[in-house]
Amino acid sequence: MRGATPVGSDFGHQLRHLRTRAGLSQEALAHAAEVSVRALADMERGRTRGPQRRTVQALAEALGLEGDEAACLEKSAALGRPRPRTPDGPVAPATLALPRDIGDFTARAPALARLLELAHDAERGRPTVTVVTGQPGLGKTAFAVHAAHHLAPHFPDGQFALDLRGMDPEPTPPRDALSRLLGAMGIADAAMPADTDDRAGLWRSLVSDRRVLLLLDNAADEAQVRPLLPAAGPSLTLVTSRNSLAGLESVHRSDLALLRREEAVELLTRILGPERVQAEAQAARDLADLCGHLPLAVRIAGQRLLSRPHERLSKLATRLAAEGRRLDGLQVGNLRVRAAFALSYRQLAPESKTFLRRAALASGADFSPETGALLAGLSYDEAFACAEELTDAGLLQSDANAERYSFHDLLRLYAAELTETEDGPGDRDAALDRIARWMLRRATAAALHFEADPVLAAPHRDPDPDTAPVGRDEARAWLEAERAQWLAALRRAHTSGRHREVLDTAEAMHWFSDVTQHWEQWVEVFACAAESARSLGSRREEAVHLNYLAWSYNLCVHDPDAALTAADAALTAARECGDGLQEGWALGYGAGALHRLGRTEEAHGRLRKSAQCLAAQESPQARLAELTILNTLGTLLRQTGRPAEALDIHRRSERICREGIPGRPDELIALYHAVARQQIGNDLAALERWHEAEPPLRQALADFEAAQMPAWVEQARLDLGRALAATGHPEARQTLLAARDALTALKSPRQVEAAAALAALDQVTTAG
Template sequence: MRDGTPSTEDFGQRLRRLRTRAGLSQEALAHDAQVSVRALADMERGRTRGPQRRTVRALAEALGLDDDEAADLDSSAALGRPRPRPATGPAGPGTLALPRDIQDFTARGPALARLLELAREAAPDRPVVSVVAGQPGLGKTAFAVHAAHRLAPHFPDGQFALDLHGMDPEPATPRDALARLLGALGVADAALPAGTDDRAGLWRSLAGERRMLLLLDNAAHESQVTPLLPGTGPSLTLVTSRHVLAGLESVHRTDLALLRREEAVELLTRIIGPDRVRAEAQAARDLADLCGHLPLAVRIAGQRLLSRPHESLGKLVARLAAEGRRLDGLQAGNLRVRAAFALSYRQLPENARTLLRRAALAAGPDFSPETGALLAGLSLDEAVARAEELTDAGLLQSDAGAERYRFHDLLRLYAAEQTEAEDGPEARDAALDRTTHWMLRRATAAALHFDVGHERTTWPGDPDPDTAPTGRDEARAWLEAERSQWLAALRRAHETGRHREVLDTAEAMHWFSDLNQHWEQWVDVFRRSADSARSLGSRREEAVHLNYLAWAYNLCVHDPHAALRSADAALTAARDCGDGLQEGWALGYGAGALNRLGRADEAQERLREGARCLASQPSPQARLAELTMLNSLGTLLRQTGRAAEALDIHRRSERICHAGVPGRTREVIGLYHAVARQQIGNDLAALERWEEAEAPLRQALAAFEAAQMPAWAEHARLDLGQALSAIGHPEARETLRAARDALAVLRSPRQAEADAALTALGQAHAGT
């Protein structure tokens, strides 16, 4: 157009010609100009005919245009931009009328009540602003529209709604938004100031005179919203956004949670009617759960069912139960859960997108920044920054008390889809392998804090010594918080043939597992480690880990049949390689299983054989194993009516503890001594020497509690409660009740014993 003759080439054609001339692909130009590929494609196809000047300038710079060519490109874009409407008189209040309220709006009572309270309490000179933010699909706009209709009587000077298009490639500018707001107040186009600041000043002066309600829907960021907020006057502004808009000051925040299950079912009922829900009540509840109680998902499911009046709820439940088909099933017309998530995903920077989709590979209900960094291949600082960005965008939820993050169930499915689509199997496997190696090294280092043979506070094998847990408390906290992740890493290492890593980790967990007998996962850990030892051809390690497995079957899942099979296999392996220590342990674990199966005589014989075998071994490990064997033998004798003999054996155990075991700390020997004291107390109780039983049982309980060993402590508490009950002690009932509740949490079979003791105590008191 430099010669004054208008070009017949439209903006899209011109842009495509210039890109081709520059030898750039759409992806390359989009990257250099910092626009999305989709936005660029829409421009070239004529779907976006008049992009904003800043976008055109960025494209011109990326294309290397001179000033004249850049001006021509902008001129062709200007032809497609909306033209100002003719000034035909003041615009009426209906120009930005509120959208239609939905008749089946459900729940959100407390949030609505709070907004009503704010409206009533609004001061004449202090406008109220409430930000409604949260993840996609929470129903933010529906809530704000419903609230605006409810609040309308309090704002007689008008209710205006403006969509800020925060999810569009080019959100509304404050300047254009102010033009629409001023037009709604009757300002003619010709009277509009040219600059954004001047328009904002005029808007505030006019709005300050009115008691009005303003709904700013779908905000992109704070700088878009701030110029639109009234500065004075009794107005109320509702702002909805997928971002938290943390930079807005002096605002009220409305946090919308997921629906409760009953609220989700109520929404479904209002959409499809009560008859269908009553006819399939359980299916309705299952459907709400599969929708993750997300309002958008529930609404889509309801609309789908409404359009198919003869389709059962159970049929849709069966379809959605398959994770791979769930997002496909959650669409009805132009309502799609996947599309709602995609809008937010496409706007993320590259590293944030990578973190979101890779985090879907994490095991368990939540993940730490370290896990996210490993999976995404980012530094820890970068992962933390991106996770916070995703939280602000409503795509992740942060833990209230710890630096951990979690997905909504449907968002996790969407993120996993993106992993499959964008990363491919090689990148996915590399991320998982990297995370597996790091997690197992950290888990091994943390677990060794509890191993009596490793007194150091750190282990050279930790992958990041600067952030490694120091001391048992930190190590325990990490192992518990990351339990799902390191267990998943152990499984992957086993499945991919990294057997030495599996064995090292499982061996390090030996003492730590003893403190957490209520974890059923120990069966999986030691079953895999025993298999890894077998794969490596190490008969001695196979015996060790088969013994650990027998222990886990006996005490963690209470399966004596499986425990006996594992103990017998360990016994064979130990004898094959001539390991007397493991032979003794195998005899002991087998005896425990036999006793639980009601085969007490066989159990007693194995325990005596195991004690003899271990007594001949000179090592400190054999002394500790011998203590365990003696304590178990005494317990069995007491259970078969030979309490006096049991007391003698447990006194023998106590003498060994008093003498000490070379190379073992006082703390370790103290735990064995506590076990002996517990059994001595039980022996005395069996001999009806109740008063003498109380002291050793209290000592044992205190030792187990100090060592943070809940499974051991609660058994001792039950034993103490029974002794106190026999002597009529006032603490008996509370002690038994505490033991019963804790044993229930631990899934211990002795919960029934505690219930029976409480019942007997109640009957005794009633009789008295």
């Protein structure tokens, strides 16, 4: 039989009596009621005299109380809840209740877990503040509200939510915000201090010993928030803002990220139901991607489909796939992605608005402040300041390692719309022409760091010598980082008829293209250049760039049919203008394409003609070309079962390298020597002289690695791995595995050879 409840006793005594009667420890009751042990202990000791109704209900259920006993426990708690009084008597407090939680809230588990840890910190008597930031549409308010409801049992002395209207033309002043908070605590208007600092002091004194949860939503800046933060006591404050509020001291940060694809699909599932999403699983994934995994956009898509129960997901996905209609499609009722972005845009300074709009004209996934400056017509320092402001406002994302910025896909579409509506065609064209000319000059100067001819490698006039790359490493880093920008500039120059600029840039890229053979973009570069040469009526330059085009088709995109067409056109142009060097190259590139097409005898004949043509010339360029052709000829001989002849040819190439070529730098000749060594190693392997093959292949691999030529490195690694496998070397498997993975990443056809060699080695190992 239950013992009598001590009616009329205070809440703490009553709770302790009921727990003891039920035979529960504090830990067991806390777990059953989903409150912390610390919170329960404070209630029993009388530190918390009046917990919230939902906490009391949870405790009553955990204790198995019913009817009068549960009502009695609630009555005791109610008596202990604070009722501030003023000289005029009791005041009904203004309500700042938490907004409604969203039942289909999805993801954010790590961020919620972190907030739970912070709630435990608050229970130890330390006021805790966490700032929730991120770009528009990430669901900062939804997350904060959901978290507040989840954490409410830990803060039985009250939960208050206040919208600070940070995106309004006139955000809520701190004085007014404090008035509402004090009113929620029961302070009458007549009793409130007039001064903001005095109101802040009163607010802090009221919450200094209470476990209060405060949600400050949509904060404008640090100055608005600081007076509202408790200075002492076991409180937790959640602040949401589109700005980073980087100046707030001693706060925790919860920077929300985009949803993962599976989380975005889960949100759609919770809105629409599993049957509808599972029936069109791929369309759901497509919708998540088209929404950029942005929670607001995904929610809008889901709510729109929910209001149209017979509409297929694929129909909406098709509509959103058209970029020009995507933002129009992402609106339902008063939820609009465009409107969410517009709130932030309106807050920007004029220069930052211009920077945002013009940055949408940049090519590629990201851009530098330099690019933004050129497009917006600003200085570098002005552009950098704008980019940082936009990052703080959540409208741009900054790279973790470099001074580069990027848009979310939907924000880029929004900024592009603004460019159309707020900038005239003349302004846009001027911006694009400005950046195109600058980028081509910088790209040309940077690429010439790789030029083999000392005369051609003379310093080129960079548009900004003070920031120009110095040396090959810096030049390569710039050319790689700005690849999308200078390629777009080349494209614009070509379509605008600035053919000499196109040819100068493409010619400067010749040697740089050799060390970045894995770039598919070289096809477009040299196709544009060949067309520009044709437009200028220069048959010699047309032959040059058609040869480069044939090279890129052969080695960069592995399309021998297109390579043969380009090489034959180069051969015709070279013969018409009497250029023996380009004739030799054209024969060689055509031979490479024929070999890849399986037309081996024709390839062999062209290579012989090419070698003869080039040997008859005395220029350093002809010697380099001859080296390439000899190496290719030897490779063909080996592949057609004549490895001894191939070894003789490649030894001849090696002798030319050792003798040197006047006027050509040693590091360039070293690369040709590396190619010869690689082929000599392969010839020796074909002759089953495995141990002799290993040293030249290792040296070739080291030379290519030193030159940072990934496509060449991995092919040499594959050749070395095969030789090591033949001798049972312990490094064989790891070497082949690395080569296979890298060649696959480079989309090289030789990945098939690597996979086959690795499988054969594994089979031998298993059998052994």
